[in-house]
Amino acid sequence: MFTNSYKTDGFFDEMFQSDGLVRPHYQLVLDRFLALGKQEFETKRKALDSLFLSKGITFTVYDDEEGTERIMPFDLMPRIIPADEWAHLCRGLEQRIQALNLFLHDIYHEQNIIRDKVIPASVVFSAKHFRREFMNFDVPRNIYMHICGVDLIRDDRGEYFVLEDNGRCPSGVSYMIENRLAMKRAFPRLIQNANVRSVDTYPQELLKMLKYVAPHGMDQPTVAVLTPGSYNSAYFEHCFLARSMGVEIVEGRDLVVRDFKVFMRTTQGLQKVDVLYRRIDDDFIDPSVFRKDSVLGVPGLVNAYRAGNVSLANSIGTGVADDKVVYYYVPAMIRYYLDQDPVIRNVDTYLASVSDDYQYIMDNLPSLVVKAANEAGGYGMLVGPKASAEEIENYREKIKANPRNFIAQPMISLSRHPSYAEDAFEGRHIDLRPYVLSGESITIVPGGLTRVAMRKGSIVVNSSQGGGVKDTWVLKK
Numbered sequence: 001m002f003t004n005s006y007k008t009d010g011f012f013d014e015m016f017q018s019d020g021l022v023r024p025h026y027q028l029v030l031d032r033f034l035a036l037g038k039q040e041f042e043t044k045r046k047a048l049d050s051l052f053l054s055k056g057i058t059f060t061v062y063d064d065e066e067g068t069e070r071i072m073p074f075d076l077m078p079r080i081i082p083a084d085e086w087a088h089l090c091r092g093l094e095q096r097i098q099a100l101n102l103f104l105h106d107i108y109h110e111q112n113i114i115r116d117k118v119i120p121a122s123v124v125f126s127a128k129h130f131r132r133e134f135m136n137f138d139v140p141r142n143i144y145m146h147i148c149g150v151d152l153i154r155d156d157r158g159e160y161f162v163l164e165d166n167g168r169c170p171s172g173v174s175y176m177i178e179n180r181l182a183m184k185r186a187f188p189r190l191i192q193n194a195n196v197r198s199v200d201t202y203p204q205e206l207l208k209m210l211k212y213v214a215p216h217g218m219d220q221p222t223v224a225v226l227t228p229g230s231y232n233s234a235y236f237e238h239c240f241l242a243r244s245m246g247v248e249i250v251e252g253r254d255l256v257v258r259d260f261k262v263f264m265r266t267t268q269g270l271q272k273v274d275v276l277y278r279r280i281d282d283d284f285i286d287p288s289v290f291r292k293d294s295v296l297g298v299p300g301l302v303n304a305y306r307a308g309n310v311s312l313a314n315s316i317g318t319g320v321a322d323d324k325v326v327y328y329y330v331p332a333m334i335r336y337y338l339d340q341d342p343v344i345r346n347v348d349t350y351l352a353s354v355s356d357d358y359q360y361i362m363d364n365l366p367s368l369v370v371k372a373a374n375e376a377g378g379y380g381m382l383v384g385p386k387a388s389a390e391e392i393e394n395y396r397e398k399i400k401a402n403p404r405n406f407i408a409q410p411m412i413s414l415s416r417h418p419s420y421a422e423d424a425f426e427g428r429h430i431d432l433r434p435y436v437l438s439g440e441s442i443t444i445v446p447g448g449l450t451r452v453a454m455r456k457g458s459i460v461v462n463s464s465q466g467g468g469v470k471d472t473w474v475l476k477k
Contacts, residue, residue, distance in 0.1 A: 006425060012158045012415040013427060014079060025082045025475060032190050033077065041076070044186045045420070048074060051185070056236055057178050072175055073468030075419045078183060079430065079450040080194075080473045086446060089152070089160065092344030093434060094442045095334060097148055100165065100321050101438060102337040104144035108135055108317060118336050119329045123353075126404055127326060128374045129168070129282060129319025133289065137306065139315045140213045143438055146313040147206070147277075149173070149449075152344070152432045154415035161347045161412070163431065164327055168319045169279045172449040172469075173435050174237035177202060177244075179471040180447070195476040197446035202435065203244035209439030210245075210275045213311045221274035224248045224264060226255075228280050228296045238279050252280070257300030260307040275311045282316050324373045324407045325351060348410055352403040361399065361408045365392050368408040370399070383459065385411055414459050417470070419452050429453040431461050432472065446474035 008016055015026045022030050033041075052071050081089075106113050107124055114121045124130055149170030151163040180199050184191055207223065214221035227238040229251050242249035250264050255273065257263075263270035278285060284294040286302040304310045320326060328349045331342045350357040350368075361368060365384055372380030382395040399406045416427035434448035450470040451461035461467040 006418065007427070008416070009427060010156070011413055011427065011429075012154055012156050014154075014415055014417045014430070015077075016418075025080050028194050029078060029080065029190065032187065045076060048076070048182045048186060051182060052178075055178070057175070073452075073454055074179065074182060075452055075454075075468055075470045076183075076186060077418050077420065077425065078471040078473045079417055079432070080475065083475050083477050086474045089344070089434065090444050092160075092162075092342070093150055093436050093444055095338065095340060095343050096150065096162065096165070096330065097145060097436045097438050097442060099330065099333040099337050100145055100148070100167065101143060103333045104315075104318060104321060105139075105142055106337075107320065108137065108144075113333065113336055116336070118332050119326075123325055123329070124320065127320045127323045129317070129322065131282060131317035131320075133302075134317045140215060140308075140311045141439075143213060144315040144318045145321065146209060146213060146315075146438050148436045148438070149433045150436060152434070153347070153412060156413040156415075158415065160344050162330070162344050163347055164324060165321060165330070166433070167314060167321045168281060169234075169314070170433075170435065171234040171237055171279075172433055172451075173202060174240040175469050176435070176445075176447055176449045176472065178240075179449075179469055183471045191473075194473065196473040197476055199445050199447040199472075202445045203241060205437055205443045205445060206241065206277070207245040207247070209437045209443070210277055210311075210313055212439040213313060214274045215308050215311055218274055222247075222272060223275045223277065224250050224273050226250055226252070226276045226278040226280055226298075228252075228284070232279070234279065241277070252295070252297045255298045255301070257298060257304050260300075260304050260309050262298070262301060262304050262310045273310060275313065277313050282319060285312075285316070319374075322374070324371055325353070325404065328407065347412060350408045352399050352406040352408065357408075358399075358403055361406075362396065365396060365408075367411065369411050370395055370406055370408045373405045373407065381460070383411065386457075411459070414453075417450075417452065419454065419468075419470070421454060421456070426456070428456075429459050429461065430470070447472045 008018060016022055057072050113119050145167045147170055149166040152160050153163050154160055177199055210223045211221055224247055225238050225242040227249055239249055254264050255262055262273045264273050280296055283291045285297040287294040287297055288299045289302040305312055328351055331346055334340055334342045350361050352358050352361055368384045370382040414429040417430045418425040419428040430450055430452050432448050432450050434444055437443040450472045452468045452470055453459055453461045454468045455466045
């Protein structure tokens with residue numbers, strides 16, 4: 001499976017140096033995989049596929065003619081991060097979540113960052129998920145973004161960059177935990193011998209944070225996970241997290257608002273709910289305030305939230321920080337609020353709404369990656385160097401019609417990692433999504449979701465676009 005024909009092809013390879021020598025922190029894993037026979041490897045791989053199927057570890061692909069439910073593709077070769085590298089990432093992630101929370105509080109209150117012309121007012125007020133209804137509303141503990149999944153990539157020199165922030169309903173953390181359980185089953189002694197830090201505490205840390213933001217500093221608040229239902233692409237994760245935290249999972253129809261308080265229907269009658277970890281976007285969360293046609297939300301929930309009788313994580317209005325145009329200004333936020341330089345830089349980004357950038361984008365469209373400001377999951381994206389002339393011209397017209405809705409970035413030579421494909425290990429592009437919890441303190445479980453572009457040559461790692469996942473090992477030392 002591993003042969004001398006494995007090539008890094010000029011990319012930064014996580015496992016091998018440019019001279020072909022294995023990086024020291026991968027030596028133990030490489031030795032174990034080299035010792036595996038083809039039959040033993042296939043046995044382990046098939047056993048884990050069966051395990052994922054039996055546990056219902058799936059994701060949903062919308063508009064898929066072959067059926068929506070698919071097993072999450074899992075690659076057995078783990079991604080390994082040394083302790084010092086992880087410490088660097090944690091410093092950058094903590095800095096970023098602090099700045100984003102300060103930004104969110106500011107734009108919903110004094111708006112000093114706008115008055116000081118650090119970010120244009122037009123960028124904030126035209127953001128799809130900016131909620132004017134929540135101006136001057138004080139969220140519990142002044143925390144807006146309680147859970148954030150930050151997508152990180154590495155370039156051809158191995159430097160980390162932030163590709164985007166996911167602060168509305170970041171998904172994938174259940175796969176991080178299930179990946180680890182699968183690897184423990186397949187290679188129990190290897191994980192122990194490699195001194196890998198645990199990710200098992202994430203549900204407990206999540207519950208601790210949710211209780212911390214409960215209304216009125218309650219000691220024993222009732223927490224529930226609010227899901228759109230079984231047809232949502234991340235429904236497996238919603239159930240997994242509720243079960244792992246030991247709390248109820250509810251849909252909008254299970255909840256009712258009485259006297260500005262939220263209750264869930266149970267066999268014993270109505271039970272008050274104090275904190276909702278909501279996995280429903282703002283638009284659908286309360287049909288009496290946002291989309292009137294929503295059947296997913298809870299009428300009156302916003303009034304209960306405003307009255308301080310229920311806490312929501314993440315807070316309503318957090319999505320403005322997910323906007324890819326707002327992403328452009330995060331380094332400036334860090335300097336403005338924290339008086340620090342960013343520990344982890346953004347990818348160079350051009351805004352189609354800025355005249356000079358617009359002209360640059362139009363002149364260089366075939367060499368750029370273009371993204372819609374509020375799309376996710378790999379949708380709404382043009383990869384110029386891999387696109388047809390017709391696709392490029394279609395995007396040119398879209399940008400002309402609505403420049404505010406698009407950004408462009410150079411095509412980064414994403415780092416690669418050995419991944420099993422076509423009966424052998426080949427280099428495939430990867431990213432990393434660590435999960436940051438912001439409560440009484442900032443907590444980052446040592447790991448994250450490593451996503452893999454399983455299609456040869458692809459840089460799109462999203463599961464909906466053919467991507468898979470790996471276990472992420474952060475070493476203790």
